Amino acid sequence: MKMLLSFLAYLLCFDASAQIKVNSGHRYLEDSNGKPFFWMGDTAWELLHRLNRDETELYLETRRRQGFNVIQLVALAFANEDDNRKPNRYGDFPFVNHDPSQVAITPGQTPANPNEYDYWDHVDFVMQTAARKGMYIAFNPTWGDQVSHHWSADGVIFNEQNARTYGQFLGKRYASQWNIIWVLGGDCPPIYKTKDGKHYDDRPVWRALAAGIKTGEGSRRHLMTYHPKGATSSSQLLHGESWLDMNAFQSGHGSRDVDAWNWVTRDLGRQPPKPTLDMEPCYEDHPINPWDGKWTRQRGYFRAYDIRSRLYRSVFAGMCGFTYGHQQVWQFLDTTRFKPLSVGDTLIGWQRALHAEAAGEVQYLKRLMLSRPYFSRIPDQQLIVSEKGHDYRDLIVATRDSMGSYAMIYLPQSRPVTIDMSKLSGKEKRAWWYNPRTGHSQNASEKVVNDALTVTPPTLDNDQTPTDWVLVIDDAAKKYKRL
Incomplete structure (x- = not known):
């Protein structure tokens, strides 16, 4: 009993001090004690959908040892990859009949009992496992293809009403989860024109989702940002949104000559000032621009040097941290279960890819930044x-x-x-x-x-x-x- 009380006291202390926020200088992040928080993220978009509990433990522990403190993942699988119509590893779906206003929840949460352990119980497990390891979850409630008409394969499922309802469910369920960061969006523009000439403005839906989360959270307050379409930043169309605490951009995987450091300067120059972050830079071992149908090994892959050179320059330009990614880790590539996505001509597999060269090197950037006065x-x-x-x-x-x-x-x-x-x-x-x-x-x-x-x-x-x-x-x- 004494050990249990001590552990609960530790969790309460951690909960009170660990939540991060924007520093008063509006460029960087800090915890509630005012200490610098340097975002060192990894993209694990498909973790909730493709990994079981044991694999999740392996992944998170490996990244913890490598110095990562933020894991970026999405609640719903990618509809454009035909995964959202398939269950997770435990045979569960997040919604009833694919309806966001009807979350699929069953009584109980015993992992060994499939009648109890539902989709959201598994999300809870991932959140809590990350918390136990001192890691944040940058949690994307839905990828953009569930909201945006510009590239949805199966048709959008969210509108203002059910987005607000879904947001309230998430906000209430995870209000006391100290290690959560909300990431709206998901590789999509908030305003756009489709190929058939129709104009769309999805900002009301994202606002409704954000408002629902905030209502569900009550007095709690978690950091909130937006993951934009490739080669764009949230600062371009969403900077003035009251729910947007920090900007994010995606320098992407199309070429080596992206000047992401100049994007940092642009974002930090906007008013009111907000921190910014490259939430999806070039992934290690991602084939360079494979989408034109002309990729060859001569065009090549992004290697560790490409990762380092983009991240060091961007952080030195003023980013509040960085995100790393590996092309075969974010999708948890396992050819016995899933079709590989944009892997060129080399299959590594996610467990081996966890130990790719840059994955072990980027921690040195975080260590260097935190070794000197930070906010100045x-x-x-x-x-x-x-x-x-x-x-x-x-x-x-x-x-x-x-x-x-x-x-x-x-x-x-x-x-x-x-x-x-x-x-x-x-x-x-x-x-x-x-x-x-x-x-x-x-x-x-x-x-x-x-x-x-x-x-x-x-x-x-x-x-x-x-x-x-x-x-x-x-x-x-x-x-x-x-x-």
């Missing part, structure tokens, strides 16, 4: 006085503390760079190199000349692939720890 960090390209580069191949991106106590410069290649040291505080500076592939560091021994520091990144022997580095410069008097 700003982008500053003026730190770079040598050639900055131009695009995804060579662009150097810099960020620093607004008071000048540190600076970080991401270099996509091992080429010299000159930094303006006059913007940094302290008489003595300490410069060091951070390896985005290993999380290890080493000294940068060059000296400052006329308030400028010119350094050349380390090189790796016999490595013909691009080698990226982060140059970190600290005010020595601050005594920041080198990683």
Whole structure:
């Protein structure tokens, strides 16, 4: 009994302190104690539909050990992939007769009893398992194809009335679930014109869903955002919505030359200010632009370097975190059960793909960002006085503390760079190199000349692939720890 009471006290404490919100500076996120929260997400869209309890435990524990703290998933399977007409792994559906106003709930919740364990009991299990591991669920109530006419395969099922009812059900059921973040949308534009020339504005439906959630939550308050169509941001058509706490965009999987860092600058420049995040960047091992029917291995896949270079640049430009994704993990690829979606000519399988190269590397970005004063960090390209580069191949991106106590410069290649040291505080500076592939560091021994520091990144022997580095410069008097 004593152990049980201690555990319940721990949960109550966790519940009171763990919910995240927008920081007063309107760029970053914090918990209720005011501590920085750096969003390190993974896309697991089909988890609720395609995994059983044991597989869910394996997936979440692997991602926890890799440093992830947000898992992005969707309540309903993707209708455009013919999954929404199929039951989950336990033979259950979320609704009665595919009607969002009639959630399919049965008495009891015993997993071993199929008459008790329903679809929403399984959702509860996933939420609670993630909470036990200290992880948030970025919960999408419905993918966009259930609302949007622009690409729905089976026809939309939501309108203002049943969206509000469904939202109330979700808000009430998960009001006390501390580790939830609401994500409306789902790869769809809120305003659009279909191929037959019809114009649609789905914002009333999304507003109704948001309002229903808030009504169901009561006095509770969970962060809410929107997952937009590829190559767009929620800031473009939804920025002024009262329910939208932070923006999100999708830089996507079409090409390597997407300048996502400029999208960050655009979003952060809108009024009123809100944080922003790339909620779906290029997925590791996703074939580059496979939709034109002309994909070959020569066009290739997005690899770990592509992931790192886009994420480091975007975070240095001001994102409040990042989302990682693997093409064969989000769909939990298992050819014995499901048809593969956009995998090129290589089948990895989701369990093996959990350990892909970038999946183990992106935690080093979170670690670096949280190692220095966080809320005072700003982008500053003026730190770079040598050639900055131009695009995804060579662009150097810099960020620093607004008071000048540190600076970080991401270099996509091992080429010299000159930094303006006059913007940094302290008489003595300490410069060091951070390896985005290993999380290890080493000294940068060059000296400052006329308030400028010119350094050349380390090189790796016999490595013909691009080698990226982060140059970190600290005010020595601050005594920041080198990683």
